[in-house]
Amino acid sequence: MTREEFCGSVRSRLLAHEAKVLLRVAMGPDFERPVELTGRDILQRGEQLAERFDLPKKRSVVLLLLPHSPEMFLLPLGLLLAGHIPAILAWPTNRVDPEKYQRNLVHQLSHLPADLLITVPQLAENLASSLPYGTCGLELERGSSYEKLFLGVNARGRSEGKKLGTISPAPDVDALFLQFSGGTTGAQKAIVVTTAMLTKQLELLGDALKFTDADSLTSWLPMYHDMGLIACYWMPLWHGASSLQMAANDWVINPELLLKYIARYQSTFCWLPNFSFAYLSRRREFMQEEYRLDSVRAWINCSEPVRLGSMMEFAQTFAEWGVGRKSLQTSYAMAETVFAITQSELGKETECVTRKSVEQEGPGYTERAFELIDDVYISSGKALADTELKIVAADGSICAETVAGEIYVRNPCLFSGYWGVEGFQAHTLTDGWHATGDYGFLKGPELFVIGRFKDIVIVGGNNIFPEDVEEVVNTIEGIYPGRVVAFGVEDREFGTQGLAIVAEMKNDSTGVTAIELEGAIRKLVLSTIGTAPRYVAIVPQRWIVKSTAGKISRKETQERFVRERLSIA
């Protein structure tokens, strides 16, 4: 299918449901009346929104930085149908320091080879003189509160980057859109999602879930997240199913809303990261009403390591409301394959394996960045059709069943390259296999993901790259340059991770205290990375652990932190 054929198919699919409400966008303060959009509305309003922007050429790369709103769901589609390549950036979910946030945006965005940034008008105006490409404001129907945040804030700092017209060309592959896989500072890079990758993913996942236009889903996952964008936006749109979208912030503060919408709209699917299962369970006793949740065919746990404890707690807590153990499902996914690689079988209980029955280390592995220490592991399901998995030991040999090693994947949805500072960079695969950086094992066809080698911290399903955090913290005066380490610490209560930062203070830093440094780190990391650190430890010089090769060791520093500092951090 070519890009043009894909766009034609999207139009036909939307018009085939021209009078059906396909998209509901719930926004405060009136949560009772979500904005409702039929197939025809989505198509017309999306295309009308895109027409407002005068783009320099076909296949323009358009960055979108917008808060949760109907426009956030309509504009990417409109731009795509108009022949452009949208890329959705993360809108800050917390209250941040607007000045620091804008300064970081300039740093982050001026290095990206884009053609246009579309954001809220005040922010567009503030950033206009600082970026090497154009900025345009989009007036949101309900967006005045966002404007106030950036009023009177100077972006400060001009880009040293390229001027409009000399930017790197758009990816010469058949790109539909770009999907950021993480990275919030200079390291920002995106997966190039092509027509072939997306259509195959929607077909494979649709088949595995027997997903039809009779289905519907409720989601709080943001559009910059692969689970939000692919599972909760493209899946229903492509298959003619309806979805209700609520903001992550609204969900965090009021998780009951999710259940209320599921019951009201008889949702059949709900994708959630693991911590959400634990969190919903804990909030049950404070919920105001009771809901019938029998309509849900699958609660799919994905985007961070799946934990049996979180799922069982959820099943027990909500059994009276109609949540059956067999409706709790799992999936293993990553942006590099557009989204899902595996999916558990609907209508069946997911398989479990005890930790002691797994050979924890394939040949040659001596260190792991992160490993689950649960007594029982839960399967992430079977590979989707046309998808191959293998578990590889450090010496390159293939691990036997229930022997853990690195997970490799090969399927038609695999990405061919990244788009970032250097423009489009092809990604080389060996015989078509992608090394995921995740740690797991196979038992029969079932994949169990039990950790990862890559240094990513996953906080509530959100990927945070330690390098980004360290780069930001290194800019703070009083911190010993290069002597900062970020890592994840287990959050057993919610089945996720908290972000921890250890920073060495300069011996000769005068006039600044450790408490002041800690405060500066917390504020800066929240403004730039978008996540507040759970722990910040200011330590004396030479506290951070180095490997025998003289390199800073995140793993060993993490172990030392947990051992010596966690109780007093």
Added chain:
Amino acid sequence: MTLDRALIRIAAMEAASQIARRPIHDGQRLISSGLIDSLSVLRLISLLETKLNVSIPPETLQPDDFDDVDLIVETVERVAKPRG
């Protein structure tokens, strides 16, 4: 809500200090300073509910409503309901 304001303030101070793992003083920003992360806001709400034996219905709340002790007190006074 007829809870005593001084009582709410003590509970807010204790809960915030417990979640932030340090003594919290008046006016100290909790969320916008990065002192507590979004999951800890949830713990803070749960802790307040337990300490005050109230339910804090979140329909109209934002994380900003818990950004310092004064805001927490105002928020509890505004929305908390006795549990029963």
